[in-house]
Amino acid sequence: MTETISESPAPAPDPAPQAPGEPLLDVRGLVKYFPVKGGGLVRRKMLNVRAVDGIDLSVAPGESVGLVGESGCGKSTTGRLISRLLEPTGGSIRYDGTDITHATRKQIAPIRSQIQMIFQDPYSSLNPRQTVGAIVSSPMEVNGIDPEGGRKKRVQELLERVGLNPEHYNRFPHEFSGGQRQRIGIARALALQPRLIVADEPVSALDVSIQAQVVNLLQGLQRDMGIAFVFIAHDLAVVRHFSQRVAVMYLGKIVEIADRTSLYSNPHHPYTHTLLAAVPEADPDKSANRTRVHAFGDMPSPINPPSGCRFRTRCPKAQDVCANEEPPLIGIETLLEGHRVACHFPGPLEATAKAEETMPEERIEAALEAGISSDPE
Amino acid sequence: MAASTETTAEQPTGKGKGKGAPEPLGRHAGAAEGGSDAFLSVRDLRVHFSTDDGVVKAVDGLSFDVEKGRTLGIVGESGSGKSVSSLTILGLHNREKTKIEGEIRFDGNELVKMPERKLRDLRGRRISMIFQDPLTALSPFYTVGEQIAESYRRHMGANRHDAHARAIEMLDRVGIPNPKTRVNDYPHHFSGGMRQRAMIAMSLVCDPDLLIADEPTTALDVTVQAQILDLLRDLQDEFGTAILFITHDLGVIASMAHDVLVMYAGRSVEKGTVREVLKNPRHPYTWGLLSSMPNLSGDVDIPLRPVRGTPPSLLAPPSGCPFHPRCDYVDVVGGDSCSTERPALTLAEGRGAACHLTAEDKQRIFIDDVRPLLG
Numbered sequence: 001m002t003e004t005i006s007e008s009p010a011p012a013p014d015p016a017p018q019a020p021g022e023p024l025l026d027v028r029g030l031v032k033y034f035p036v037k038g039g040g041l042v043r044r045k046m047l048n049v050r051a052v053d054g055i056d057l058s059v060a061p062g063e064s065v066g067l068v069g070e071s072g073c074g075k076s077t078t079g080r081l082i083s084r085l086l087e088p089t090g091g092s093i094r095y096d097g098t099d100i101t102h103a104t105r106k107q108i109a110p111i112r113s114q115i116q117m118i119f120q121d122p123y124s125s126l127n128p129r130q131t132v133g134a135i136v137s138s139p140m141e142v143n144g145i146d147p148e149g150g151r152k153k154r155v156q157e158l159l160e161r162v163g164l165n166p167e168h169y170n171r172f173p174h175e176f177s178g179g180q181r182q183r184i185g186i187a188r189a190l191a192l193q194p195r196l197i198v199a200d201e202p203v204s205a206l207d208v209s210i211q212a213q214v215v216n217l218l219q220g221l222q223r224d225m226g227i228a229f230v231f232i233a234h235d236l237a238v239v240r241h242f243s244q245r246v247a248v249m250y251l252g253k254i255v256e257i258a259d260r261t262s263l264y265s266n267p268h269h270p271y272t273h274t275l276l277a278a279v280p281e282a283d284p285d286k287s288a289n290r291t292r293v294h295a296f297g298d299m300p301s302p303i304n305p306p307s308g309c310r311f312r313t314r315c316p317k318a319q320d321v322c323a324n325e326e327p328p329l330i331g332i333e334t335l336l337e338g339h340r341v342a343c344h345f346p347g348p349l350e351a352t353a354k355a356e357e358t359m360p361e362e363r364i365e366a367a368l369e370a371g372i373s374s375d376p377e
Numbered sequence: 378m379a380a381s382t383e384t385t386a387e388q389p390t391g392k393g394k395g396k397g398a399p400e401p402l403g404r405h406a407g408a409a410e411g412g413s414d415a416f417l418s419v420r421d422l423r424v425h426f427s428t429d430d431g432v433v434k435a436v437d438g439l440s441f442d443v444e445k446g447r448t449l450g451i452v453g454e455s456g457s458g459k460s461v462s463s464l465t466i467l468g469l470h471n472r473e474k475t476k477i478e479g480e481i482r483f484d485g486n487e488l489v490k491m492p493e494r495k496l497r498d499l500r501g502r503r504i505s506m507i508f509q510d511p512l513t514a515l516s517p518f519y520t521v522g523e524q525i526a527e528s529y530r531r532h533m534g535a536n537r538h539d540a541h542a543r544a545i546e547m548l549d550r551v552g553i554p555n556p557k558t559r560v561n562d563y564p565h566h567f568s569g570g571m572r573q574r575a576m577i578a579m580s581l582v583c584d585p586d587l588l589i590a591d592e593p594t595t596a597l598d599v600t601v602q603a604q605i606l607d608l609l610r611d612l613q614d615e616f617g618t619a620i621l622f623i624t625h626d627l628g629v630i631a632s633m634a635h636d637v638l639v640m641y642a643g644r645s646v647e648k649g650t651v652r653e654v655l656k657n658p659r660h661p662y663t664w665g666l667l668s669s670m671p672n673l674s675g676d677v678d679i680p681l682r683p684v685r686g687t688p689p690s691l692l693a694p695p696s697g698c699p700f701h702p703r704c705d706y707v708d709v710v711g712g713d714s715c716s717t718e719r720p721a722l723t724l725a726e727g728r729g730a731a732c733h734l735t736a737e738d739k740q741r742i743f744i745d746d747v748r749p750l751l752g
Contacts (some may be wrong), residue, residue: 070598071569177687178455207454208625212669212683219680234598241671241681264673278603280628282670283751284652287631294607295600298568368554 023058024096024196024228025082030055031090032077036303050302051077053252054091056329057230061195064222064229066243066260068236068275072299073249075232079198082230083117084108095196113143116189120201122181126173132159132184133169139191158187162217179210186217190225198230203238215242236279240264245338248272251302251310254329258339268332268339268346271311273353291353296367309344314367316356317345415442415482416619417466417587422479424458424465424643432476433691435461437643439479440722443587448613448620450634450651452627452666456688458643459623463589466621467506468496484586502532505580509592511572515564515579521548522560525579532583547578551608570601577608584616591623606633627666631655636727639663642689642699649728658747659730659739661704668750675751682750698733709738 033048052074059065067075080086082093084100092101095115100108116139119125126135136158137151147154156166162183173181182202189197202218203211215238221227233239239246240260247257248271256269267273274295281287296314300306306313312322321344329342345351424436436458443449453459464470466481466488481488483504488496505528508514515524525547526540535543541560548556551574564572573593580588590609594602606629613620622633630637630651637654639647639662647660658664665684686703689695695702701715710733722731732739 070600179687207688208627208666209454209669209684210687212671212681213685215671215681216683236599237671237673240673241677260677274600276673278599279673280599280602280606280626280632281672282627282631282655282667283672284631284655286674287628295604298570298601299598365554368552 022097024061024063025057025059025230026094027055027057027078027082027091028094029091030057030078030081030088030093032074032081032086033089047303050252050305052081053305055247055249055252055254057247057254057257059196059228059230062222062226062228063245064231064243066239066246067230067232067249068234068239068246069249070234070275070299072251072302074252074302075234075249076200078249079117079200079230079232083115083198084112085117109143113139113145113192114195116192116194116197118182118185118189118197118199118202121205122178122185123173123205125185126181128173131170131172132164132176135173135184136187136191139188143192145192154191155187158190159184161190161221162187163213177210179206179213182206182214183217186214186221190221193225194227196228196230198232200232201234202231204233204235211238218242236264236276248275251299251305253310253342255311255342256340257329259336262336262339266335266339267349268335268341269311269343270315270317270345270352270355273349274314277349291349293349293352293356296364297369309342316352316359317343317347318363319345416445416484417443417621418480418482419462419466420480420482422462422465422481423477424461424470425476427474427476428692431692434643434694435691436465437694439640439643439645441638441645441648443619443621445586445619446613446617447635448622448633450622450624450630450637451640452624452630452637453640454625454688456642456691457640458691459640460591463506463591463621463623466589467500467504468493498532501528501580501585502583503585504587504589505583505585507573507576507580507588507590507593510596511569511576512564514576515572517564520561520563521567521575525560525575525582528579529582543582544578547582548575550612551575551578551581552604553578569597570604573597573601573605574608577605577612581612581616581618585618587619587621589621589623592625593622594629595624595626602629609633627655627670639666642694643691644699644731645722646700646732647730648722648724653728658743660700660732661706661734661742662700663730664743664747665703668747672751679750698731706734706738706742709742710734 030052031054032052033050035046036049037046055078057065067078069075077086081088084103088101092099094100095111098111100111133152133155136155140147140151140154152169156169159166159168164180164183173184176184199218203214206214219242222229231239231243244260245257246260246263247254248269249255250271256263256267256272267276273293277290277293278295300313308324309322309327312318315322327342327344329340331337331340332346420440422436422439426433426435439462441449451459465477468488477489479489522541522544525544529535529543530540545556545560548560553559553571553574564575567575594605597605609620610633612618624630634651637649637651638645639654639660641662647654647658647663654663658667662684668682669684671681684703689699689702697716697718698720701707704715707715714733720731720733723729
């Protein structure tokens with residue numbers, strides 16, 4: 001089995017960080033709470049997992065915006081809200097000028113075809129009983145679309161576009177490798193010629209060599225078809241490679257957002273510092289010469305997030321104001337336009353590393369203790 | 378290169394004893410391996426499973442050494458045989474369906490033919506293992522403390538009270554706050570990172586000489602991964618444990634391992650110190666792995682260069698060099714040696730790559746084609 005590599009992406013042009021004109025997607029104050037049963041045997045209180053807690057995000061036509069963060073930060077929930085697989089608790093989502101925040105199934109039907117998703121697991125996101133042809137043509141069937149030349153021809157074009165053999169139309173998903181299955185999922189997402197694709201960890205389940213094939217394929221699609229992407233991933237290097245703008249999430253909030261060059265070369269939020277410092281690099285020199293900023297403990301529970309700044313329990317720079325006041329996500333004079341940080345004491349990496357040296361023992365202990373339990377009760 | 382002096386430690390240094398060890402099949406002629414320091418020594422290991430579709434050659438002629446106080450990283454993609462080899466060392470394979478050939482020598486003991494009863498004395502006592510997913514590796518029915526104490530009581534004959542005290546000591550050592558309270562918690566009370574710490578405590582409770590870590594951080598977030606890697610390094614410095622570290626992540630290898638073995642289709646294709654393999658790789662597959670990885674500082678406009686095609690089936694691996702159907706340099710070698718002749722991994726001072734390219738070609742291709750992509 002050989003996969004044809006048709007994609008050889010040329011560098012994608014970097015649009016301005018905040019593209020002018022009407023954004024394709026405009027998210028304001030987006031909130032999603034999941035109710036859970038609280039502790040106590042007799043009088044159970046309903047508590048909320050505050051998965052997404054007020055985020056603003058806009059995506060210009062043809063732009064790729066990356067969402068990064070660790071598990072539980074709300075990045076996947078955000079993706080599902082944008083594609084309206086989940087009902088938002090609050091805030092607004094505007095797509096191409098239309099408010100789709102609480103649109104009913106019927107209202108959203110014409111827009112659904114323009115917003116598609118690519119899922120993480122190529123094994124569970126394809127129906128094992130359907131042929132590849134049926135899987136890729138099902139979006140056309142659901143939406144009653146009959147392309148010129150028939151659905152079969154269109155499916156074969158799509159398979160070819162994603163680097164699969166069009167003759168494999170009648171095969172079943174189990175006959176394909178993980179990378180090829182992910183290509184099938186991409187072909188399905190392309191079937192309706194979407195303008196926005198929400199890709200939720202599209203390459204995390206794949207081996208390194210295959211991961212690069214799929215990243216290049218997606219990059220080719222973005223360039224050739226002008227599709228905008230919300231690219232959700234925990235791998236900071238992959239996001240940097242794929243997205244022109246990147247938002248870092250922590251406990252349901254965006255803590256820093258910027259053009260990729262600005263974010264990766266001049267991060268200003270202590271959490272971004274921690275996150276970037278933790279990424280292992282394959283170059284032993286780079287890995288040895290890096291300024292390390294440590295993360296103490298784990299992320300606290302999103303049921304009862306820390307007051308004020310949510311990162312303060314693990315932050316080496318935290319002071320009293322951080323517990324009392326939530327820092328807004330705002331621009332900073334010394335940074336490029338569009339680079340916004342939610343921190344009371346934003347600064348370069350070295351400042352955070354320096355603060356860590358003098359971080360008192362008790363605070364480290366407290367951070368470890370705060371994040372220890374995975375169970376809210 | 379300062380780091381290369383490390384490798385000379387692998388050469389037999391007049392102790393003589395290890396030099397007499399026969400090299401199986403003569404495939405490792407001139408190898409510095411088999412020195413008397415080698416604490417775990419695997420020679421020409423073959424692990425074949427019979428399945429309904431035929432024989433799966435999961436490991437097909439693998440040799441390596443792990444020394445005390447050092448970490449050997451085995452890197453490879455899914456199906457390269459890296460996990461199977463580690464399970465075989467501990468005898469954790471299905472004995473009825475698995476055919477094992479070759480030698481696994483651990484501190485003078487031959488493990489391949491060792492009876493289960495004797496292996497059980499080694500497992501957890503002298504060789505222990507950290508698995509990828511701490512939630513499935515820990516039992517939900519016992520407290521974390523009971524699970525740590527169990528192996529201490531079994532191997533050290535300690536009583537309940539002493540073993541409990543030992544469990545608290547271990548939890549403290551792996552950085553779990555309030556160990557006296559936490560020792561009575563169940564695994565579901567712990568977060569992912571804390572569970573992995575508990576599992577490390579469990580595997581180190583008897584002060585093992587060899588620790589096998591099979592993707593120990595793959596299920597964790599990067600910040601937690603960094604904490605666990607720091608912990609493993611500190612513990613190694615303190616106890617001089619030999620570590621066999623299995624991962625698919627070259628970044629983790631760079632920060633964790635002293636020596637690296639790259640596996641492909643059940644075989645080792647490249648070996649050397651971490652610096653040699655990552656800074657000056659000599660095998661086209663290693664080039665492919667490095668150039669498919671995006672990094673944090675390189676030029677974003679340089680496209681990734683993936684390895685084309687898909688990994689081979691281990692039921693019917695390709696003839697000759699298993700990598701040849703995906704290799705870009707078959708024409709440089711010329712003739713049909715890549716498709717007919719299996720290249721040997723010939724080691725000089727522990728360094729080598731199993732490839733038919735000449736040393737000059739490898740150097741030239743790496744400098745001209747590969748290095749510019751690495752940022």
